[in-house]
Amino acid sequence: MTAPEERSIDSAAQQMIDRAQQDEIGLAWDRYEEMQPQCGFGQLGICCRICHMGPCRVDPFGDGPQEGICGADANTIAARNLVRMLAAGAAAHSDHGRDVALTLLEAARNPDSGYQIRDPQKLRVIAEEYGVATDGQSVTKMAEAVAEKTLAEFGQQEGELQFALRAPAPRVKLWREQGLMPRGIDREVVELMHQTTMGVDADYRNIMRQGMRAALADGWGGSMIATDLQDVLFGSPEPIRAKTNLGVLKEDHVNILVHGHEPTLSEMIVEATRDPELVARAKELGAAGIILAGQCCTSNELLMRKGIPSAGTFLHQELAIMTGAVDAMVVDVQCIMPQLAHLSERFHTKLLTTSPKTKMPGVEHLEFHEDQALEIARQIVSVGVENFANRDGQRVQIPDEEMDLVAGFTAEYVYTLLGGRFRPSYRPLNDAIMAGRLRGVAGVVGCENPQIPQGYGHITMAKELIRNDVLVVVTGCSALADARAGLLQPEAALEMAGDGLKEVCEAIGMPPVLHVGSCVDNSRILIACAEMVAEGGLGEDISELPVAGAAPEWMSEKAVAIGYYVVASGIYTIFGTPQNVLGAPELHKLVVEGLEDIVGASFDFEADPIKAAHMMIRHMDKKRAALGLDEMMYEQALPAAAS
């Protein structure tokens, strides 16, 4: 059994892991160890279960079979498996987007729904993009029309997705020429599933092409709709102070956790926790009040817009229950470990599922419906409040750790942030890059995975990047990991950033690592890149920008979808552990080299976060040289790779 400090670099997590070891409670890290060694065929991507002639597997070393029963070779098999991961990831993001659009429709049509249009300004911008009449239109009429327009794009069969046209013109042209322009959100996923079923596409390059089109339908479609309509419904984030880590839970309060990805329910739970009747009931039961905290991307959504404290990331979900202080854990969709059902039984924690898509045997299901949102939210909070009475004080052990952070940055807010309220512009960002004060911008995103000590990949990479004058933007679990390490505080810049980045951060008063939201909010990074191109001076297409992406601790299928829409948008991207392609030599070569010729960017795989950061920095230096930009003002170019 590995020691707590080998499992997580977060001291709060280490305490709970240690507690679990003493209590002989198995956590994800234990299950990971029990699973070793993992199946090599699966890791290499060369096990095929697509039809019932199989399962088939290609022998990566010996003189065993080199093709499946149908004749599919390693490249075909691994490509099909990989894009089916991608399809599921794109489906997850996009289905989230669909639910938000449906909520917007509910808000527009039902005055009693409890939902409001909090950002009519952004609604108007989107309405104009879709050609919806805005002059003299009521907000609800505009909202209804925008909801209908966006919903129609899920079932759209022909044409192009509206938001994809936000990309720079040369990128749009490239997508059209390469057959990558998404036609409809659901269509691209369905077509990908068809294309990869038994006996359809045997050309791994053509499989990957449709994979990228489905990914773009996520990034510039489903995810972007989710982000933008959430801003319309719940308000566009602005910089906001908050706290994170398990220390946000309080021994003398009712602690309610919301975990998952969608804010539609949790936004209502925020209101319900402020309900005077429920607060009074909590006090009647001896609690000082009600604490609401989030985990994973539900947390990011509430953190960005409301400053609701975050109790942590993906691998913190079991650890939160281990505190013995969580009275209710409310889950919606995605990244929810089925193990929570068993773990919550060993404590007093009441686990509640709320989505018709997420149920667990033996777990109470309180289904959420948009038309009775606030009432259901009150019921949920009430379950947590009443359960406070069942808490065993002897078993409560909450780590002290809580860290201050600033979240709430968006592509739109950058205008105000950099230019000030009276002359909002991306100009200062572009100028800082052109002058060599900043080297470029890196997006470090993605999950957590017991394969890598929790937080080590994200935090080490972010520190190395800012040290080299790279502005870092973060989402999802990566953002919350950096937050735990204090990287989301403006003060952190002074200590850890390079001189150029330090100057920029000091002038503006921003942290060197900007939290731009949840995992659907990676769409904000795409928009920011498009804005940088539009501002001028850094090339005509996203692929010319000195920018890079990384997912150092990825595990979800959604990360595959994100990776491919980012690369297909022209951004070089590093995955920590390799995608499941190493058993397929030609596919592997396409992924790490060949994509460059098609979309102007490709992947690399590097699990060491320092080495990976250096690869990103070298990539930015290469792009800077191609643009003929000035030498770096302070932090010089890295020496060439040793290899």
Added chain:
Amino acid sequence: MPQVITVDVERCTGCHSCEIACAVAHSDLGELFEATQQDPLPQPRMAVVALGEAAVPLHCQHCQDAPCAAVCPQEAIQRLDPDGPVILDEELCVGCQACVIVCPFGMIRMSADGKTALKCDMCIDRQQAGQPPACVEACPTGALQLVEDADLATEVQRRILEAMEAALEEQYQQAAPS
């Protein structure tokens, strides 16, 4: 005490994980992802073969009077330790294939380039480092086990007794009035 890798055929699902683990254990760095990038690719020293509907992992049996060692003109195959495995020194091997011909189990094969014979070394390096042979570790169902030679006979006896008991029980059930 000499050791032997035993196979519980009923537990083998035919997943071939042992073969992959064997090839990786005999690669330059001993890591899966790196092994796939090695040129030439590493090869396994054992094989899972089909026997009717059953899958059977086959290994070198490390025979006490090993024919491969007896015929090797280079003395490249030797038992270094009386209780240890029969080891083939690939540096000394000239690729004459005599051992391949005489192995009663067909468990010596030639490398992909045909220059040297390859055989199981019972992961002697891993064992010295306190790890089980790679195939044993990789088996997800525990079908492969490393056992002391002396335990082998009693293990076989136990299995036969269990089978007899089960057969008797079945007869008894059939004979008993319902």
